[in-house]
Amino acid sequence: AQTVTQSQPEMSVQEAETVTLSCTYDTSENNYYLFWYKQPPSRQMILVIRQEAYKQQNATENRFSVNFQKAAKSFSLKISDSQLGDTAMYFCAFMKHLGYGNKLVFGAGTILRVKS
Amino acid sequence: DTGVSQNPRHKITKRGQNVTFRCDPISEHNRLYWYRQTLGQGPEFLTYFQNEAQLEKSRLLSDRFSAERPKGSFSTLEIQRTEQGDSAMYLCASSLRELAGEDTQYFGPGTRLTVL
Numbered sequence: 001a002q003t004v005t006q007s008q009p010e011m012s013v014q015e016a017e018t019v020t021l022s023c024t025y026d027t028s029e030n031n032y033y034l035f036w037y038k039q040p041p042s043r044q045m046i047l048v049i050r051q052e053a054y055k056q057q058n059a060t061e062n063r064f065s066v067n068f069q070k071a072a073k074s075f076s077l078k079i080s081d082s083q084l085g086d087t088a089m090y091f092c093a094f095m096k097h098l099g100y101g102n103k104l105v106f107g108a109g110t111i112l113r114v115k116s
Numbered sequence: 117d118t119g120v121s122q123n124p125r126h127k128i129t130k131r132g133q134n135v136t137f138r139c140d141p142i143s144e145h146n147r148l149y150w151y152r153q154t155l156g157q158g159p160e161f162l163t164y165f166q167n168e169a170q171l172e173k174s175r176l177l178s179d180r181f182s183a184e185r186p187k188g189s190f191s192t193l194e195i196q197r198t199e200q201g202d203s204a205m206y207l208c209a210s211s212l213r214e215l216a217g218e219d220t221q222y223f224g225p226g227t228r229l230t231v232l
Binding site: 050091103104108 | 147149151156157158159160161164166171172207209211213219220221222223224225226
């Protein structure tokens, strides 16, 4: 069964600094997608970044980038130049293929607090 | 392009009552998903529709739960004879499956259910 593990329940970072959130996953599939979603307090889940497993190049979206290590089944998120608006719960998710579709398997999340 | 919308945003009900939630996906998205999220946890998959067909149901979806997507557009999730353990945030997501696409899911704001 696919599982996603986020080992850091909470993280803090000073504004303008860089922080890395960890995620490991377990799967026997060879081609798959990984995602990071952000859920601000009392607000909806927003897609941050996605990675296709067959692409060796790490995905980047502005201040957000990933370190994807397929062999190690690791998918960490780096946030550069942290901003107060980055304060949120961050979820790592693995896209599991179903017979006729997909579903997301989420980790337990990491609460990130950006301090001024 | 409007996002995924869900109604109501909050629902308080007494144990034993029936409740129904509605989800309107992003227009032209052919796939729709329901997830349940309890406090401090990541979302858990409940069920998935492709157009009007319900193609996958989680074991979390007991026989008190039923979901429909009658015309392949909006969806409803009904919980009969609610129990206190049903208290959670119910999230809806939609995606557009393209031939070579990554099938990224976009989430709505959720319906928070409180069963007294």
